[in-house]
Amino acid sequence: MTRQSAARKPETTEAVIRLSDVNKWYGEFQALKDINLTIKRGERVVVCGPSGSGKSTMIRCINRLEEHQRGTIVVDGIELTDNLKNIEAIRSEVGMVFQSFNLFPHLRVIDNLTLAPMWVRKMPKKEAETLAMEYLERVRIPEQAYKFPGQLSGGQQQRVAIARALCMQPKIMLFDEPTSALDPEMIKEVLDVMIELAESGMTMIVVTHEMGFAKTVADTMVFMDAGEIVEVAPPSIFFEAPKSDRTKLFLSQILTH
């Protein structure tokens, strides 16, 4: 972060995620090119862009599911390096929701939710279960607690996955295309839960193609293309008066469909 930009932002706001000049390669292919992004506490960021533009890679770098090769990522004051302790500390502060849910099929819904609180937070089982039920109620499926993931619909599974991440009481939530694997009628139930979460003041980074959702909740839109951030703007400007031609092209394609 340069002095210049620090001066332009209010001193009171706290940067909770800061990516500076982040680069990543898969073999010879450069997936991320000099990514610079700062996210404040409580900010809701929606990341969009064509497929293969590096959106998922970027947010997966934030909790070190992918390793970046150059630049720095600082999450909640901790820099991401090889240090295992740091990685664990960050992961327990950052919740993640995947496109393909990734619920643990051998565990019941409730056990999916209590696993991390019990083994990472060392929470007693009773307490963890109370917490889990609380979040299951927030995602509106407490009645499914004692079923196995395979017995639920896609939308229900994704809501369980959100609840599972919330059970760790994270400061930041990452969503990697959470509705892309869902049937249209289930997308709404998941988005409703996410909107509620946004209203509660959670810091969120959402990779999605759901532009309606973006207009409703986003504080900031980030548009990525070919591994770089092309445009960053509040939704009002982003959708009405995008500056870059690439953004315009993308929006015209995605909004006419």
Place this chain on the structure above:
Amino acid sequence: MTEIIAPTGDTAALAPVRKAARESEPPPTEKIGALRWLRRNLFNSPLNSALTIVAFVLVAYWGVSFVEWGILDAVWYTTDHNVCRQAAGACWAVIAEKHRPMLFGVYPYDEHWRLIVALVVYLATVTLTLTPYCWKRSILIPLWIAALAVMGTMLWGGVFGLTYVDSGQWGGLPLTMVLFTGTVVVGFPISILLALGRRSRLPAVKAISVTLIESMRGVPLITILFFAVNVFPLFLPEGMEIDKMLRVVVGMAIFFACYQAEVIRGGLQAIPRGQYEAAEALGLGYWRMTYKIVLPQALRICLPGIVNHIIAALKNTSFVLIIGLFDILTATTAVMQDPLWRRFFVEAYLFVAAVYFIFCFALSKYSQQVERWLNEGRRF
């Protein structure tokens, strides 16, 4: 508010917009460095570092001893076993000395060239058979008829001025190949019938298939070979005799078929119900539907599994040692009874192991390749 921080020197620093796509840079070179590779792959945790060191010491120790024994101190060629006795290393000369009886058994010595011709024809035919380009009836059927004719002529003789050699005298690698090919060729159609039978809706057909499959899979191959050799002749009417080798091949083929049937059944189960329905809707009868629609798909799906059992069939030919057919392993074991050379059995068995390894390893690599083709969606 979030913003792009422009790299220093960028004049457009205040406008958080990039006009044109940036060129890709090459990855940082440190990633390729040898030291980094070592740290990542061998020393990425204390436990791994310890394991690496222990394994390295063992590998170095065994590797050096093996090189000393197998190469540096080895006797590569001599006809005098005493030279080997005095050497500290391996006696590869035993192979030079004994390879004829090991590879060709008791087949008449002067006719060994015929076996070599047969083996070359055989290997070429198998190689062609495994090439997807040749998977057409118009190629495979003439190819195999020609190959079998040549191999039969070479092995039996009795025509074109070749001396006749009884199948009782066949031995070594050619016998292994005959047993293997016989097992697969006879067993494969049976395995398809059994797999279909096990999925049949007719209770009697299903019951017979299940009983045969499960009982064969429940007993050792040895007992089936004993049965073929000792018991089966009792079931034939008086005066009728069936060649021992044929009995053994049929026994091994049925054993092979029962395992293969289970693999094929897996393939049949993997075919979507819609395929059957579509075929039925077109009015195809059971056999035509099976032959034209179901089997071609099912066999493709389980091709890797099929190859695995074919490899097992090749290794299983060595069980004939127990009933005294002279395949390559029996021949080697017999040769190693020679008191002058018997102490060098390790070298001889390593040689036989290498022969089996080459064929089995090649087949399993081939099966992996086929799997890759299938995953890529390549059609045959």
Place this chain on the structure above:
Amino acid sequence: MQPERRTYAFAVTECMAALEASRKSDTSILNSLAFRGVVYQVLLASGVILLGWYLYHNAHLNLERQGIATGFDFIGERAGFSIGESLIPFDSAQSYGRALLVGILNTLYVAAFGVVLATILGVTMGIARVSSNWLISKLASGYVEACRNVPVVLHVIFWASVIRALPPPREALNPFDGVFITNRGVIYPLPVENAIYPWMGLALLVGIAGAVLFARWAGRRRELTGRNVSTFWPGLGIILGLPLLVWLAGGAPLEWSVPALRGFNFQGGTSLTPEFVGLLVGITVYTGAFIAEIVRAGIQSVPHGQVEAARAVGLRPGLVMRLVILPQALRVIVPPTTSQYLSLTKNSSLGVLIGYPDLVNVGNTTLNQTGQALEAISIMMAVYLMISLSISIFMNFYNRLVAIRER
């Protein structure tokens, strides 16, 4: 053959239906699928029965002509041969039935050792193959490829020959104090029998039960308070400590029967015969390679997303393995591993090649002495079938227990 066939034909298009109908306008019973099915089955069943009767008839005539006795009366007769090693007392005056029992026990004995050792070897090598350590994973895959591409018969013959080529007792290899490896087998010391040893065995069992209870208590405590109690060292302490206490209480008897060379052979201690060791090493090394492959495939069958999700909630690598990967991998690993156990048991019949008196070996001797091939081979097959059957029943039970529920 398929009752719904016509339903679909009519359902798809009217055109097809019309076509089908015109072809099937002849509604005689001969075209009824159900009727055809019955005919096929009757034909097949009568064919099988006729063939069976024909074979039985031939066998009956042949046996009569050759003057071979039939039936299982020989089981009660005097065997007249001795058996090299046996878990129960046996001498040549005892019956064939007893001899076969000795064979069955020997088969189960070597198979039990083989299953345990092959599991240890296979699991180690399978985990090594997926290790992030390049050297370790390459070594493991070298072992797997080298061993599973060579026939088990060759493995057994090779190891039996190696043991036969070991030095005689006078020049025995002596890797540890008191342990001798010779061409007569492996000889190792054994404590001299003492009244305290059965009690130590009991203490060991109690210790194991205690460790299990302790682990349960620790689990419950963790659930209640969230605090983790390490169970490995205390558990090990209980398992080993109790027998040790009993041993001390019994006056700490320290008398060992140590093997010593007397003349041409060893006295004292106890030994594993060369046949047993050769067979055991052969089938273990071979089966271990297959189990390693199954374990590798099982671990790799767990989707990568599972690992990512587990890491994303902050679980450490060890816990990811224990709580997420292993429970899912085991479901994939256990069924094929069981069939490897079965095939190991069946391969132990290779004992007949190298003189280990397993069921097939004893059965083969019986066959040669009595000439009753049919009966002898039936007994062998029946015993193996029974072993296979009981293991499959257990497996079906297990699979139902652990199946992941969907829908």
